[in-house]
Amino acid sequence: MDRDLLYRYAKLVAEKGINVQKGQPVMIDCTTECFEFARLLTRAAYEAGASEVFYNWSDDGCDREYYLHADDHAIDTCYDWDAEKYNSLSRAGVGFISVAASNPEKLKGVDPKRLQRHSIAVKERKKEFFSRTMSGRCPWCVVSVPVPAWAGKVFPDLDENSAMERLWREIFNAVRVRRGADPIDEWNRHCATLSSRAEILNRYNFKSLHYSNSLGTDLNVELPEGHVWMAGGEKTPDGVEFIPNMPTEEVFTAPKRHGVNGVVYSSKPLRLSGNIIEGIRFVLKNGRIVDMSADTCEDILRASVLTDEGSQFLGEVALVPHDSPISNSGVLFFNTLFDENASCHFAYGRAYPSCVKGGENASADELAALDINHESNEHVDFMIGTADLSIIGTTHDGDKVTVFKDGNFAF
Ligand code: ZN
Ligand code: ZN
Secondary structure, eight states: OOOOHHHHHHHHHIIIOOOOTTTEEEEEEEEGGHHHHHHHHHHHHTTTOOEEEEEEEEEEHOOOOOOHSHHHHTOOOOOOOHHHHHHHHHHTOEEEEEOOOTTTTTTTOOHHHHHHHHHHHHHHHHHHHHHHHTTSSSSSEEEEEOOOOHHHHHHHHHHHHHHHHHHHHHHHHHHHHHHTHHHHHHHHHHHHHHHHHHHHHHHTTOEEEEEEEEEEEEEEEEEOOTTEEEEEEETTTTTTTTSSSSSOEEEEOOOTTOOEEEEOOSSOOOOEETTEEEEEEEEEEEEEEEEEEEESOOHHHHHTTSSSSSSGBBBEEEEEEESHHHHHHTTTOSSSSHHHGSSEEEEEEEEGGGTTTTGGGGOOOHHHHTTTTOOOOOOOEEEETTTTTTEEEEOOTOOOEEEEETTTTTT
């Protein structure tokens, strides 16, 4: 791996990703295997003016032992000190960096009910933190770097070193970090392109979108009154721009909670709770997922969809052209941060409140009145885009507009 590029990447995350302000604390969530990147992120954060950097370390191997052996009581508990750490840091407007890099199958064979129970305990107690990040009240950025178990899964035919080198190359490409170009300039240009696409969709102000392809997807998705297509960066209430995901290629909004009908098939495997789920099929009626199946790990999927009432409805509609950089790399990453940016996708679970006008400051009742899926502890993206995906939009005047033809934007 090229250390100079790695440092540029760390600077990009600190300066553009969370856009560290002078005197602002930063929190880094990272796995032990990525300590070198964490050190560079730390240096870059201090150079950008951070007052202090905090850490939350995790480890794939220790996580696995925990889920296999910890007491039932521990599995159902998120301790005060753990919850308060996140909740209070979010209250203080800290910038959160999360390095999503682990073995995609680290929890294979673990009882899915234990995964689900712990996830519910954590999300319930850290609600304040999740709600502040999801509504953009503090800056956050999810990024990734290779680890051997992940690289080996992505490139099974290469030896460990070559697989790591190759995954580094793919990640640097995806996050637009290269020699001879300023990554921040590249990102400014990229975000402008994404925003102009969002702008077109906002002008159409579609009433609904109809999806179909040869996998069998045949789904009608209504969009709420006042929905906003978003892309690239977001702004905190103080007007600080940050980029929640690096890479990002999507333009997204929220669907009407009760306005989704039909059937949808996944087009890529989904990494969920340390397992890989393939061949997902959802049937939706008046927004609710009323039937589901998967070719692998159906029990894990089912447990996640049935987390709470809101997780049984969609919360995100995202458009990504089939002809886009990550998709064209032909690499299946087994990591949603990358795979969702190579494919049109939906998420089940909570919607981003900023996907409706004034949503950041709206009350739960106001969001419910707009039929936004505002209340859930789950938010899981799953990929559905294919080379033959068609999306037809219907405007409020009843006009039909081709939005996607053969997997790509028609405009
Ligand atoms: Zn998305
Ligand atoms: Zn999402």
